[in-house]
Structures are given as C-alpha cells and as structure tokens.
Amino acid sequence: MASKFQAPRGTFDVLPEQARGRARVQRVAAEVFARAGYEPIATPAFEDTELFVRGVGRSTDIVVKEMFTFEDKGGRSLTLRPEGTAPICRAYLEHGMQKLAQPVKLFYAGPFFRHERPQAGRYRQFHQIGVEAIGTDSPLADAEVIGLLSDLLAELGVPGVELRLGSLGSPESRRGYLEELKAHLRDNEGDLSQDVRERIEINPLRAFDADDVGTQEVMRTAPTIVESLDGEDAEHFAEVRALLDAAGIAYEIDPTLVRGLDYYTRTIFSFVCEGLGAQSEVGGGGRYDGLIEQLGGPPTPAIGWAAGIERILLALGEEDAREGRDAFVAAATDEQRHRALALAAELRNAGLSAEVDLAGRGLKGQLKHADRIGARRVLILDDDGTAQLRDMDSGEQRPVDPGRALEELGA
Ligand code: AMP
Numbered sequence: 182m183a184s185k186f187q188a189p190r191g192t193f194d195v196l197p198e199q200a201r202g203r204a205r206v207q208r209v210a211a212e213v214f215a216r217a218g219y220e221p222i223a224t225p226a227f228e229d230t231e232l233f234v235r236g237v238g239r240s241t242d243i244v245v246k247e248m249f250t251f252e253d254k255g256g257r258s259l260t261l262r263p264e265g266t267a268p269i270c271r272a273y274l275e276h277g278m279q280k281l282a283q284p285v286k287l288f289y290a291g292p293f294f295r296h297e298r299p300q301a302g303r304y305r306q307f308h309q310i311g312v313e314a315i316g317t318d319s320p321l322a323d324a325e326v327i328g329l330l331s332d333l334l335a336e337l338g339v340p341g342v343e344l345r346l347g348s349l350g351s352p353e354s355r356r357g358y359l360e361e362l363k364a365h366l367r368d369n370e371g372d373l374s375q376d377v378r379e380r381i382e383i384n385p386l387r388a389f390d391a392d393d394v395g396t397q398e399v400m401r402t403a404p405t406i407v408e409s410l411d412g413e414d415a416e417h418f419a420e421v422r423a424l425l426d427a428a429g430i431a432y433e434i435d436p437t438l439v440r441g442l443d444y445y446t447r448t449i450f451s452f453v454c455e456g457l458g459a460q461s462e463v464g465g466g467g468r469y470d471g472l473i474e475q476l477g478g479p480p481t482p483a484i485g486w487a488a489g490i491e492r493i494l495l496a497l498g499e500e501d502a503r504e505g506r507d508a509f510v511a512a513a514t515d516e517q518r519h520r521a522l523a524l525a526a527e528l529r530n531a532g533l534s535a536e537v538d539l540a541g542r543g544l545k546g547q548l549k550h551a552d553r554i555g556a557r558r559v560l561i562l563d564d565d566g567t568a569q570l571r572d573m574d575s576g577e578q579r580p581v582d583p584g585r586a587l588e589e590l591g592a
Contacts, residue, residue, distance in 0.1 A: 227261050261294035265293065316482070328428055347435050389437045408436060507557060509537070509547070509554070528587065
C-alpha cells in the first residue's frame with residue numbers, strides 16, 4: 182500500500198535510474214574544473230539569514246519571497262542556502278583565503294533551496310554546480326569562467342545552447358543610468374505591473390525581467406545599461422568580448438540582461454537552451470566585485486556562475502537509464518550458491534559488474550531476474566562442476582570451463 186506521505190511540494194526523490202545521469206554531470210564537471218585548476222569546496226546547507234539579506238540583496242525576489250528561513254533552538258535566524266556565492270565569500274573571509282595566491286579558484290556542487298512556484302525545471306530544492314574565481318578583476322578571468330561553462334555544456338552534449346552577454350557597469354557608473362531608467366519608468370507608470378511600480382525606487386533593473394506584457398512594452402523603449410557604459414567599464418566589456426571572440430565562443434549581446442541577485446557588477450551572462458521552454462536558462466552568473474567588501478572584507482573583485490543540474494538533465498532529455506550488468510552468476514542448485522557468490526566476487530575484483538541471486542529463486546527465476554536487470558551474459562553453475570555460458574541477447578548457450586570464467590567473460 183502506498184504511504185500517505187509524499188515528498189514535499191517542489192522536491193523530488195532521485196531514484197537510482199536518475200542518479201546515474203546526475204553522477205555523470207558531476208563527474209564531467211569536476212574533470213573540466215580540475216583541468217583548469219579549480220579546487221572543490223563545500224559549505225553548509227544553511228547559513229545566518231543576514232548573510233543572504235546582505236549578500237543577495239534586501240529587495241530581491243530571493244530574499245523577499247523565496248527563502249526558507251527558520252529560528253534554531255538558540256533563537257538564531259538561519260536560512261537554507263538559496264545560492265552558493267555568498268556562502269563561499271563568507272568562507273573565503275572566514276578562512277583568510279585572501280592570504281593565498283590570488284585568484285582563488287573554486288568549484289562546488291550541492292542542493293539549494295528557494296520557495297518558488299514549482300513547474301517544469303523549477304523546484305524548491307534543486308541542485309547547482311558552480312565555479313568562482315575570487316581576487317581578480319581581469320577580463321581574462323571573465324573569459325576563463327565563461328569558457329568553463331561553455332566547455333562543460335559541450336562536453337556533456339547539451340544541444341541548442343546560446344550564450345547571452347551583458348554588462349551592468351560598476352555601481353558608481355550605474356548610478357547615473359539608474360536615474361535615467363527610473364525616470365523612464367515613472368513616465369510610463371500607468372502601464373507597469375504593480376510589482377514593478379512598487380519597486381521603481383529600490384530595484385528598477387528588475388523591470389527588464391518582468392513577465393507582464395504592459396511592463397515589457399514599456400521596457401522596449403527603455404534606455405539600456407550596455408549603451409551607457411563608459412570609461413573603464415566599457416573597456417572591460419570590450420576586452421571580455423575580444424577574448425571570447427578569440428576563443429571562438431559565440432555569444433549575443435543582450436542589453437536587457439539582468440539577474441535576480443543584487444551583487445552583480447560589470448559582466449553578466451546567461452546560457453540558455455531553447456528546448457527548455459519557460460525555464461530556459463541552464464546556467465549563468467557574472468562579476469561580483471563588491472560582494473566581499475559588503476560582507477566586511479577588503480575590496481576583492483570576483484566572478485563566477487552556477488548551473489542547474491536538473492536543467493542540464495532536462496536539456497539532455499536524459500532517459501532514465503538503467504545500466505546493464507556484464508554478468509549474472511546463476512546456481513543450478515542450492516549447493517552451488519556459495520560458489521556463485523565467490524565467483525561473482527572474483528569477477529567484480531577483475532573489474533566486471535556481476536550479480537548473484539539473493540532471493541532464493543530457482544534456476545528459471547534466476548534467468549528471468551538476470552534478464553530484468555539487464556545482464557548480458559549468465560554463467561550457470563551446475564552440480565557436477567561444469568558450467569554453461571548463456572548469451573542473453575541471442576539466447577545461445579554453450580558449456581564452458583568454470584575455472585576460465587574470467588577469460589570467457591573478457592575480464
Ligand atoms: P541563479 O542562482 O538564480 O543565478 O541560477 C543559476 C541556475 O540555477 C539557473 O540557470 C538554473 O539552471 C538553476 N536554478 C535556479 N533556480 C532554480 C530552481 N528553482 N529550480 C531549478 N533550477 C534552478
């Protein structure tokens with residue numbers, strides 16, 4: 182009987198068939214990152230609430246609407262991490278990583294939590310992989326981290342990927358632009374959604390991200406930040422573009438690109454996959470040159486990105502794959518079961534995948550079970566010390582010397 186309990190809304194179980202595809206994504210990612218000298222890091226699943234309020238931004242959707250916040254028994258306010266960058270910056274400062282050779286290049290993978298309305302590709306517990314290069318403002322770092330995500334998606338075989346690129350400038354140069362943008366929004370206030378209208382003063386950039394048709398119409402004629410970049414910001418952006426061109430990484434400049442977190446400065450980017458529908462972004466990120474200072478550290482420019490593992494798997498259209506077995510060792514009689522187990526162990530030691538019956542099935546039942554678990558060949562041990570090797574695809578069976586089982590199975 183099914184239990185009355187279900188996984189909480191917006192969460193899911195990762196069953197063995199799905200766990201394999203996930204493990205591959207993580208394995209390939211770790212390889213791609215290691216080749217470029219990025220080191221693994223892991224931080225706790227929850228942090229002081231204030232870290233996200235200050236880091237991600239008081240007026241962002243994440244902080245206003247989406248955090249899983251709770252009080253612990255000591256009366257502290259804690260929050261299940263909605264993102265990985267603020268925690269890593271906290272760890273960077275806490276462990277004095279500014280004393281290490283800069284930039285410090287890190288990667289991570291793990292679960293994140295946002296109380297969003299669940300839909301395909303959007304969950305309340307999801308998993309991200311991400312990288313951070315902390316301690317450099319060089320455009321070379323921008324090109325390197327963007328290149329890592331591009332390489333990873335290519336190596337995984339994610340189809341139909343496009344890179345959108347923008348720049349938010351530095352906070353000083355953005356100030357003038359934001360005034361222009363606010364003036365445009367105020368001039369068209371009547372056509373904006375209530376949500377956007379209420380946030381003209383505190384977060385006008387978010388209007389570019391609105392789903393509402395009226396707001397989108399207003400934003401079509403809005404001034405864009407990319408057009409208003411000047412001085413070092415414009416130079417930095419030009420250099421990033423030149424480096425991507427030189428690396429053969431195709432991109433499209435998207436002057437309306439904004440991201441849902443306040444800490445971004447200068448370069449921002451988003452990898453989208455057309456096949457994904459409404460939640461089309463597989464990964465994205467940007468520079469956050471002011472975040473570490475905002476968390477109480479010295480001025481430390483940095484850049485990074487995060488990609489959603491579920492989105493990557495959706496984009497890959499990954500079927501739930503069950504891996505086959507190289508061999509199943511069947512016992513024709515109960516007396517042969519201990520031999521079957523020993524032989525399976527020998528095969529495993531030689532690097533083959535092998536299983537035996539653990540449920541007391543008769544020979545017929547064992548063959549049926551071997552077929553169900555996708556065993557390619559079955560070695561049947563007979564009482565008289567002989568054995569038969571059965572090919573499960575062709576159904577052919579022939580006598581073999583059980584002493585030569587390893588060779589027969591190609592170990
Ligand atoms: P963000 O941390 O918002 O910049 O998002 C980075 C990536 O994480 C996105 O491109 C998605 O692939 C993934 N992501 C963000 N939020 C969710 C969610 N609620 N469910 C599934 N994946 C998500």
